[in-house]
Structure formats: structure tokens, C-alpha cells
Amino acid sequence: MTDTQRSEGGTPVVVRFAPSPTGYLHIGGARTALFNWLYARGRGGKYLLRIEDTDRERNNPEAVAAILDGLTWLGLEWDGEPVSQFSRAARHREVAEALLAQGGAYRCYLTPTEIDAMRKQAEAEKRPLTIRSPWRERDPAEAPQGAPFAVRLKAPREGETVVEDHVQGRVVFQNKELDDLIILRSDGNPTYNLAVVVDDHDIGITHVIRGVDHLTNAARQTQIYRGMGWDVPEWAHVPLIHGADGAKLSKRHGAQGVEEYRAMGYLPAALRNYLVRLGWSHGDDEIMSTEQLVQWFDIDGINKSAARFDFKKLDDLNGHYLRQTPDAELLAAIQAMLPHLDFAALRALAVDPKAPARSDVALAHEAASQVPGAATGADLARLFAAKGWDALGAALPSLKERAKTLAELISQALFLVAGRPISLDDKATKLMDADARAILTAIVPRLAAAEEWNPSALEALVRGYAEETGTKLGKVAQPLRSALTGRTVSPPVFDVMSVLGRDETLARLTDQAR
């Protein structure tokens, strides 16, 4: 019965993602874009991008760029050129005029003050406000000469408007609950609802996939489609994403824009995988490749209930993807993200104490203690470059095994570029007692004489020392770790020595041995 099935038969699917330029790509919008993208890609359809910028106050190029940037990073490339809705205003006006000419709309001379009064009165009487403009029936000739007017749709007042939705099901709105919406403002500019309908119709959108917050707009827009005698597209209004407390996602929940997720070091594939599982599933599958998603995704399988955003689960997923990513690719990702980090700004970030800990903020703090000279990610990048990116590359296999995000991974890699003498944190300092120093002193000459400098040779050497002296390996490894990294937690200590190189290793050990 569904048109989805019909589309599978032949009608090409055309969908669009239509964000308004708010300055960043909202994480919820990102999921909407993902659903659209998946649906189009899975059916050989088109996925277009339109910027809803009819509100001129909101227009600014950087805001648009931020959205395009976010989509590109997420891997949700659109087909064709992005369309500015504002640029099509003349066509929107043309449709409004057509509606006016055929009696489907009328000029309304109600002033803002009058509407305000109606609103106040409705509030006082505790009844919902539905504007009933007298100008719907009144002769426009009665209007004061040259008075400004808005154009309202002459919506049906009886009966109902039905939205047949692929996610929400059949949603019925009583027409008496809906008022005559304005399609042209008194300054002659089209409003959102008109613009959307005209644009979607003109480019042949077959499926409108967007947030449920647009559900009532779907009813209103249906009335415009009917007024023009146009076909109504298939609807799919997906539930919203909420914060951990169940309220609408906002700044205090951690992060809203995808660029923040990028800064924390989430991988696009992991974020996509996480996002798609919010409201949609394929049996018990959790980790799904993009190919599988494209093949399996369907709008009829989307849930109706809102989901809460859970960083822990995202972290877990990201860890999986991190471990799977080839080192060269990971290195490139790190190099790409580093310039986005401003440690001072991150440290100053006022984060809600109840919000989840951010790994980029943690990194900023770690950087302050381990590489105080680096104020930004770019500085850090220079340090890694000076040391040789190869060193980081060599450390990646053991590093990626223990990180959830790129920021966390970098935190753990900081020991590589820390200047001597490195600073030990409290636990490492405590561990570095007389016994520990003695062990270091004893082992330095052995390491200096090592024939080979690689993890397994070093491990054999240190194990040999431990056995000879009847010491548990941990007793030897922990002081080494602390002296080398300044922390009691790090990648395997033999890997650390290996990537640090003989000279640096011996120098750091000697620093602590005395």
C-alpha cells in the first residue's frame, strides 16, 4: 500500500535536507540528513540540499558554510548545488499571486497590534488562539488606501486535513484548529511554509523526511498543495533526539553541533552508526557498515518515540571504529582535527557539571600539564611534526586500542612530545620511591647495552632482569612507565620505549634515577 513500495517499482526517489542556517549543523539535523541520504542512496534516488534562509535576519554565509562543512565531514554529500531558498522568492511570490487570483488566498489587513490584542484576549479567556481574519470575507476595497497587508491562505474551515505519514501513521487535524496561515508577509516576502511547498514541488521531491516538530506544518503545507492542486509528497516525520534527562537537546547536554563531535574526536562512520540507531534498527545489529545501512535502511522502520542521546554508547562505538581504522588513516584524521582545537578555550569552557565529560576538554587539561608550551592543537601538531609524525604513527597500534575518541588518543600520546624532564603526576610521583629509583639505576646500563631496540627484545631484557633479581615484572615495569610517560597508565611500556627510541628512553630514565 505504501508509496515506498511504489517507488521501488520505478518512480525515482528525490529527497532533500533543508536546514536553516543557524551557524552549525545540529546533531538532530545530522540524523535527519543521514536518514534522507540513506534513503536516497539505497534506492538510487537523489538527495538534494536546500538552505532555508527566507528569514533574512538569519542569513549569513558563515552559517551556511558551517552546515556544508558539517555534512561533508559526516560524509553526507548532496547531489547538485545547494539551493538558497531566498533566491527563489520571486517564484514563491508568483505562486502566492496565483493563489490570490484563483481565490485560494486573500489579502489580510489585520495589523500586528490587532493580532496582539486577539492573542491577549485568547490567553485571558484560556482558549487556544486561532486567528479568524475578517478580511477572509470582507471586500478589500474597504481597506484603508495603501495600507500594508499580508496574504493568507484561504484554508478550509470544515472537515479535516489528514497527514498520511510513514513514521507517525495517519494523523488527523481538524481544520477548525488550523488558522489561515500567512503565505506572504506584509513586506511582500514569502513565508517558510509557502516556500517549502513551492520548492519541494518544483524540484519534484517525492519524500519529505524531517523532524516531528514539522508535523503540524505538514498539515498546513498539505493545504497549500491542495490549494494549488499539486500532489502531496510522502511524509516521514522522525522523532527528535533528547538529552540524557529527556528534555530537548541543548547546550547544557554537552554538545549540539557536529563540529563539536569532530573536535572531541568522534569518527564520522561511528557517529553515523550511532545516529542511525536512534530510532531505527535492523534486528539486533549494532555495528553496521555504510553499505549495509544503505541496503537495509527504510523509513517505514523508524520508531515514533524520541530517543535520549547517550555519550557512553557513542564512545563505545567510536572505540570500535577507532580500532578498525588503518593507522595511516588515523594519523591523517588526527592531523585534520588538531587545528580545530584551542586548549585555552576548551579549558575555559563552562560545562554543566552534570553534562558528560568531554574528551577534548580533558585533553586540554592534560596538554597544560604535559606540554605547557602548546596552547592550541596547531602548536601540538608542530611538536609532533618536530618529533616526526612517524613516532606517533608507530605508537598508534597500541594507542588506538585504548582510546574512545581521537582526543583521548592524543592525550595518551602526549608523552611522546613532552619535554625533559617530564613532569610526573601525583600517582607517578608517589610510585617513584627509593626502590623504584634503584631499579631504574640498575636497569639503565642494561638498556644502554641492548643489541636490539624493539618491543619484544626490550621485554626479554627487562624480564631477564626481573627474573635474575627475583622481582615481579610489575615492580620493574611501573617505575619504567612512570619515568617514561609521567603517568601510571600508558600503552605497554615496551612499546613506549620502542617508539621513544633509545636515547630519549635512557635520558628520561636517567632523569628519574638520580
Add this chain to the structure above:
RNA sequence: GUCCCUAUCGUCCAGAGGCCCAGGACGUGGCCCUUUCAAGGCCAAAACACGGGUUCGAAUCCCGUUAGGGACGCCA
């Protein structure tokens, strides 16, 4: 307030009348592995909001209650 939507472990999902004394994943606790931390393996605790129906049989269908959420702009 009015209209609309939702309601399965703490969280995300599975479940489309008997396969369910409810399954998976994250998180949590324990054990194993182990040079730290992870990763991995094993085990455990943990839910059908409540009340009525319908039915031989309901997590699944219907009604109500309660609790969430969304929409009510000459914003998008």
C-alpha cells in the same frame, strides 16, 4: 491551556496475539587474561508505567489514567 505524538532493563533497540517466567548492545558489578590501562572472554543484576477490557491466550489489539515530548509567530 488547546491540538498531536509517545510509553519494554539506567540508556538505545528487538518483539508486529501463542516461539517471551521477554532477546541484543551500552553502562554497572564480579571473575578470567595481564607489566599499568584498555581490548577480549565468561558470569550476574536489571524492564513490558498503571487500571480496565477484547481473546482460549496480550509486551503485542481497544479504552482510560498517569508521565514525558512536540506544535500552537508576518521564525524556520
